[in-house]
Amino acid sequence: MDRKVRVLVAKPGLDGHDRGAKVIARALRDAGYEVIYTGIRQTPAMIAEAALQEDVDVVGLSILSGAHMALVPRVIEELKKLGLEDVVILVGGIIPDEDVPALLEMGVAGVFGPGTLTSEIVETIENALGRQLA
C-alpha cells in the first residue's frame, strides 16, 4: 500500500491572483501531498469534474476577488452533483473575518488568509480526513 493524500488546488471565477495558490500548492507538495494544480479561471463545474477525475481527498479553493460567498456554494453544489460530498473543502485568499462562520457552516473545513502557516493547513487536512476515515 502506498496511499497518498491528493489535493486539488483551484482558482474559481475570474480572478487572476495566482501567487497564493501557487505558494500553497508548493507548500502542500513539500508537506508530502500530491497536489494537482488546475490554474486560474475555473468554473465550479470544471473544478468538480477535475476533482472527480483526479479522485482527490481535498479541494482547496483560492479566492482573492471577493466573490467567495457566491463561488464557494456553487463549487459545493457541483461536487455534490457528482457524488463527491466526502471531499474536504478548504478556502484561502482574501476572506473577511465576518464571512468565515458562514463558509464553515456551508461545510468548508477551514479558511486561511495571508500569512497562514503550512502546519495549520496540514493539521486541518489531517483532522478532517481522520474524522472521515474513522
Added chain:
Amino acid sequence: MDLTTVTGLTEALLAGNRRALARVISHIENNTDLARPLLAALYPHAGQAHIIGVTGSPGTGKSTLVNALTQVYRQQGLTVGIIAIDPTSPFSGGALLGDRVRMRDLAGDPGVFIRSMATRGSLGGLAQATADVIMVLDAAGFERIIIETVGVGQSEVEIASAAYTTVVVEAPGLGDEVQAIKAGVLEIADIFAVNKADREGVDRTVMALKMMLSLGVPEKFQVMHHGRMLPVEIPQARQDASAWTPPIIKTIATSGQGAKELVDAIENHRLYLEQSGGRLWRDRLRAATELRMILRDYLLENLLARTPPEALQAAIEAVARRDIDPYTAVQRLVEEVGVEVTAH
C-alpha cells in the same frame, strides 16, 4: 451501484461511469487489495486503444501539445484518455502535478478523461503502474490514450515500451541545439515534434534533428531491462520497425498550428504498425517486459516473506564484514529457504 467492490467498480467502469474509473485508477496507484482483482477483471476488455507517448525536456510544450492533439482527435470523433506524469519530490514524497493548467480547453468534454500521476516509487514500479492505468483507460473504452512524461531517460524508455507511437517533443532555444537533443531519443522516437515553431531557431532545431537522423537510426527497440537484453524472439518485425523514418513535424501548440499534421503522422504510424505486424511485435515486447517485471517482484516478495529476518540480517552483516561475497550469500539464502510457489 456499489463502488466499493470489484464487481461494482468493474461494471460501473465498463458502463462508462467516470467516478468508478477514477476510483479504479486510485486502487492501482495505491496498490490496494482490490488492485489485482480489478486488473484481472478489466484485462479482457482492453486492447483496442492506440497508445501514444509524448515525451521531451521540461517546458518544451508537451502539455499544451497534448491539449492541441486531443482537440483534433475530438473533432474526428475519437475519445481520448490522458495520463500526465510528473516527478515525486524525493525530499517530501509529495508532488506538484501541474499539467492540467495547459489542458483547460478539454474541461467539460465527456469524451476526455485526464489523470495526473506522480512517479512515486521506483522507475520500474512507475512503468508498471503506468501500464496498468493505460490498460484501465483502454478497458473503459478510450480510443486514443496519451501519456505525457518528462525528459528522456531510462524511465521514458520503459514507458515508451507501453506506447505504440512515441512522440518526442523538442523546442528551439534550449541552448545548444545538438546538446539539447539528448542521446537516447532516437531509440524511442517514432515522430519528432518541434514545438514553439513561432520562436527563433526552429529551423536550426529541425536541421539538428535531420542530421542526427541521417547519422543512422540505431537498432530500434532493443529495450534494455536492468542491464539485460530482453530474451524475446522478435523475428520479422525488427526490419519493419527500422523501415520507419521518424517524421519531423513543426508545431505551435499554443495556437494549434501543426496539430492536425501531428495527428496525421501518429495515425500514419498506427497504420504502419498494423500493416507491418509491428503492433503485434510491440504487444509481445510489452508482454515480455511486463511478465519479467511482475515475475521478479513476485519472486522477490515470495522469497523475502519466507526468509527469517534473522537470516537476512545475518547475511547482511556477513557481507558487510566481508566474510562472504554477496553472490554466495544470496546463493545460501535461496538454498536455505528454498523456492516455493504458492497460489495467490
